[in-house]
Amino acid sequence: MDTFYRHILIIALAFTGLGMNPISAIADPTPPATDQNETSPQIVELPDKLNTIIDSLTHDSDVKYYSFTAIRGQRVLINQIDPANAPWLIEYKDGDIWKTKYGDEAYTTPNLDVGKQIQLRVSRKPQHSIPENSRYEILFGSAPRLSDHQVTGDAEQFTPYFGKHRAYRTLDWQTQVVDYKGHPLEGVRVTLELNINQDSNSSYIASQGTSNKSGFIRTSLSLPACHGSKATDPFWIWQHGFRTKWQLTYNPGNWFMYPNSHEKGGVGSKNGEKVSFVHICTQRIIR
Structure with a gap:
């Protein structure tokens, strides 16, 4: 057997002994790329x-x-x-x-x-x-919603006359942000928009806060001085153990409050129901 055929026989026996296919043994070892749509x-x-x-x-x-x-x-x-x-x-x-x-x-x-x-x-x-x-x-x-809210002012003594939503120079407000199962939500920004004189179509004043880990926001809003378009009749109130007669000028307004991302989860709306508010401009004791 000449040298060329001996070499061919040796290569064939080697592949047979290793259990390898000569065609696959010399194929490109790099696997085919996977189509991205299949991942x-x-x-x-x-x-x-x-x-x-x-x-x-x-x-x-x-x-x-x-x-x-x-x-x-x-x-x-x-x-x-x-x-x-x-x-x-x-x-x-x-x-x-x-x-x-x-x-x-x-x-x-x-x-x-x-x-x-x-x-x-x-x-x-x-x-x-x-x-x-x-x-x-x-x-x-x-999705956030407001589960509780309070809007109070610095004129508590006049609550019997005006109701609970009134302020003179400072308005305090608070609320809690929860999901629709009542779980507190942290980090949700909430806006209170206040119109202090709806009769003159004045623009809204915005006050904002971000809920804490318990979902609560507590903040204040300073109100500007105003000229009252309406005046009360003189009325009596008890204050510090004394009975005093007062007369006030004021403007009627309104407010609404909402999570910035989800107005439907708020209280009132700009184009729908609003909550009434009284901005007290002057307060005078009648002697």
Whole structure:
């Protein structure tokens, strides 16, 4: 047997002894690339609160996923901040179907089954470009509502005449923010809007606060001096053990209060029911 055939026989015996197929042995060892559509997306699991997502997409075809679990079966809120002309496509998963969240109004689910998971997907809108260094801001998590509220002022002695919602120079207000199962929510911004003279169509004064770990907000609002368009008849009140006659000038106003992300969870509304308020301008003792 000549040298060439001996070499062929030795190579064949070697492969046979190692249990190898000569074709596969000389194949490219690099495994084929996996199609990206076949991989599971990376999903960011969010904590049990109303979360503020501030993020961006790394490129035009990038997609980000977020998930929130309604562990008490509470309502879930999705709200995009400053959506006007934004390049972001915001979608949420309803069953097996992805639905687009449109417009600048918050979307709120009904009460859910305990442990129900809601997914959110952010991508680029078709035919939109993403400006450099742009970021999206989305509220996603427990829908907030106000479970308790108090609005009081620095004129308690006049409560019998005007009722409880009146103030002279300082208005104090407080509330508690909870989800729709009564669980306190931390970090929710709440606004009280006050009109101190509704007869003259004056603009609203805004006062804001952010809920603490127990969901509570307590803060104050300083009121400007005013000229009263109305005056009371002289009336008597007991104060510090003495009976005193007073006459006041005032303006009737109103207020409403709401979580910034979810006005339907508040008290009153700008275009609907409001709570009456009296701004006392002057207070005079009649001797």
